[in-house]
């Protein structure tokens with residue numbers, strides 16, 4: 577007999593989704609910040625091609641992607657159990673040095689192990705073996721993350737001396753209101769990642785329920801299935817945008833935001849997803865145009881060109897959704 581799924585049980589699994597998203601964004605932003613930190617450090621980097629900093633930057637990115645996969649597989653499971661996966665994400669804390677990243681990582685991973693032990697217990701008692709199996713697998717990966725972060729908690733970061741050189745003239749264009757504008761893009765990208773990942777999982781569940789026409793049966797495909805694949809490619813593109821934009825902000829000595837804006841919305845059907853995503857891409861395009869104009873006005877060529885590349889991809893996303901929405 578199938579396990580009886582209660583709303584409390586779905587809530588418990590959604591707590592896991594919230595924290596997986598949180599750490600995924602946290603590690604991703606820390607990885608983006610490494611570019612900046614690497615430049616600050618002195619002897620090791622000048623003499624060596626590869627440094628501890630590169631190694632840590634690399635593993636942060638790898639772990640961030642693993643956490644994203646955890647998020648997706650837990651969401652998938654929630655949809656299979658008839659629940660709705662949350663779009664809420666815990667608030668990431670980024671920090672400023674390797675030892676800080678490591679300490680925050682240890683905290684986050686310990687929190688995961690505690691919660692997942694509880695989930696493994698509960699799903700076992702309920703006879704929900706699939707969920708238990710999923711969390712046992714995730715648990716062992718979190719344990720590896722914990723050990724990895726523990727290695728670096730006592731890492732001696734290079735001391736950051738206050739600069740003796742006054743801020744050169746060309747850097748005066750990077751004002752707080754400019755960072756606030758760039759952070760609207762970071763927030764929009766986080767929204768995209770959350771919304772599309774959730775919809776991707778929901779669509780792959782809908783797919784199973786919807787093989788109805790003979791053509792769909794023969795081709796073993798249907799609208800939800802097509803949409804699910806499209807969304808996967810697009811959310812990966814948004815992850816890259818998030819990485820590039822936040823890296824740029826950190827490099828300019830700004831702080832990247834960690835919260836989505838607008839709030840992600842999932843919808844009920846594949847058609848809802850497309851309509852919502854179409855609107856999200858539209859607002860991103862409008863925002864990025866505004867950023868490009870502002871960067872041009874300030875003479876910030878690097879940022880302008882970066883957004884010119886990104887906006888081409890957003891337009892592409894827009895037209896992809898547009899094909900369906902018409």
Ligand SMILES: [Fe+2]
Pocket residue numbers: 596642643646647688714718
């Ligand atoms: Fe995880």
Ligand SMILES: [Fe+2]
Pocket residue numbers: 599643685688717718721
């Ligand atoms: Fe982890």
Ligand SMILES: [Fe+2]
Pocket residue numbers: 765768813814817818860886890
């Ligand atoms: Fe994007």
Ligand SMILES: [Fe+2]
Pocket residue numbers: 768810814857860889890893
């Ligand atoms: Fe996009």
